[in-house]
Amino acid sequence: MNHPILDIEKCTACGLCTQVCGMDVIVHNGNGHPTINRAAYCHACGHCVAICPQNALSIPGMIGDEYTSVRTPAISPVDMKAFLLTKRSCREFKERPVEKSVIADLIAVARMAPTAINCQERTFIVVTNAAKIAELRAALTKNIRSLLKLVKLAASKPAALFLPVETQQYMHHLQADLEVALRYMDEGGDSIFHNAPCLIFFTGVTKDPAGKDHALGAQHYLMLYAETLGLGTCINGYAQSAPRVLAKYLNVPKGYTIYGALMLGYRQHTYRKHVYRKPASVTYYE
Numbered sequence: 001m002n003h004p005i006l007d008i009e010k011c012t013a014c015g016l017c018t019q020v021c022g023m024d025v026i027v028h029n030g031n032g033h034p035t036i037n038r039a040a041y042c043h044a045c046g047h048c049v050a051i052c053p054q055n056a057l058s059i060p061g062m063i064g065d066e067y068t069s070v071r072t073p074a075i076s077p078v079d080m081k082a083f084l085l086t087k088r089s090c091r092e093f094k095e096r097p098v099e100k101s102v103i104a105d106l107i108a109v110a111r112m113a114p115t116a117i118n119c120q121e122r123t124f125i126v127v128t129n130a131a132k133i134a135e136l137r138a139a140l141t142k143n144i145r146s147l148l149k150l151v152k153l154a155a156s157k158p159a160a161l162f163l164p165v166e167t168q169q170y171m172h173h174l175q176a177d178l179e180v181a182l183r184y185m186d187e188g189g190d191s192i193f194h195n196a197p198c199l200i201f202f203t204g205v206t207k208d209p210a211g212k213d214h215a216l217g218a219q220h221y222l223m224l225y226a227e228t229l230g231l232g233t234c235i236n237g238y239a240q241s242a243p244r245v246l247a248k249y250l251n252v253p254k255g256y257t258i259y260g261a262l263m264l265g266y267r268q269h270t271y272r273k274h275v276y277r278k279p280a281s282v283t284y285y286e
């Protein structure tokens, strides 16, 4: 990664950049200008550039426009809490397609989600083509049929001799879930993608232990931002659990795996009520 460059003419030696640099790249020099320690490893996280009130720092190769000032958000805790408590999965979408510019905007925000050592290694695959969505739906339906056979086996009485009770209970639930999904599909419904006009897949580096985190972080950023634009999303577990099936139909970059899958579209409904969730199980060390 490139180290930052300091424009001494602009720098007022306020010291903010040295306070936010977590990697000892920008070294405090008493009351003088900081110095850049080129021997230290720099993540190019951009904290120093973003905090400098004088625009005295830049990182080679990074577009300056990325650092334009944004209005400080005025989201109150009350608003934020209400937003999060009423953000629900969406399974009823308007027929309206999601504009390409809107999708690009969503991804521009999603790519800001944190990554380990600021590697930013993830890719996005967007499917709005109806024929491609139908192809994926058919492939996942076939996959669910095969999965159901295994799940039935695991939920059967003889399997109780080998599997823990909790696993068997889970298998019973899963069996019911998959059977309902397949019944709807057989009746011409779409219990996989719920007729969403857009699917977004999130990949991470297969061999990176944090690859999945990088994909899912972006997925959750996108899901939250989408709500503010009147869009709804729903995580697609059928797709997320079948990355190899998807890879047969989508151009997944070499070395990457699909870890996240979302349906996206304009919401038909919004929710105003808080719903029940199990009480949080928390351990405190005080």
Ligand SMILES: Cc1cc2nc3c(=O)[nH]c(=O)nc-3n(C[C@H](O)[C@H](O)[C@H](O)COP(=O)(O)O)c2cc1C
Pocket: 087, 088, 089, 090, 091, 234, 235, 236, 237, 238, 239
């Ligand atoms: C890993 C994961 C997989 C999911 N898979 C599906 C899915 O395949 N289809 C679906 O309709 N919802 C799916 N969901 C959404 C959950 O059903 C939903 O989040 C949960 O019921 C809570 O409802 P809420 O999101 O509306 O608050 C999934 C959620 C997660 C976290």
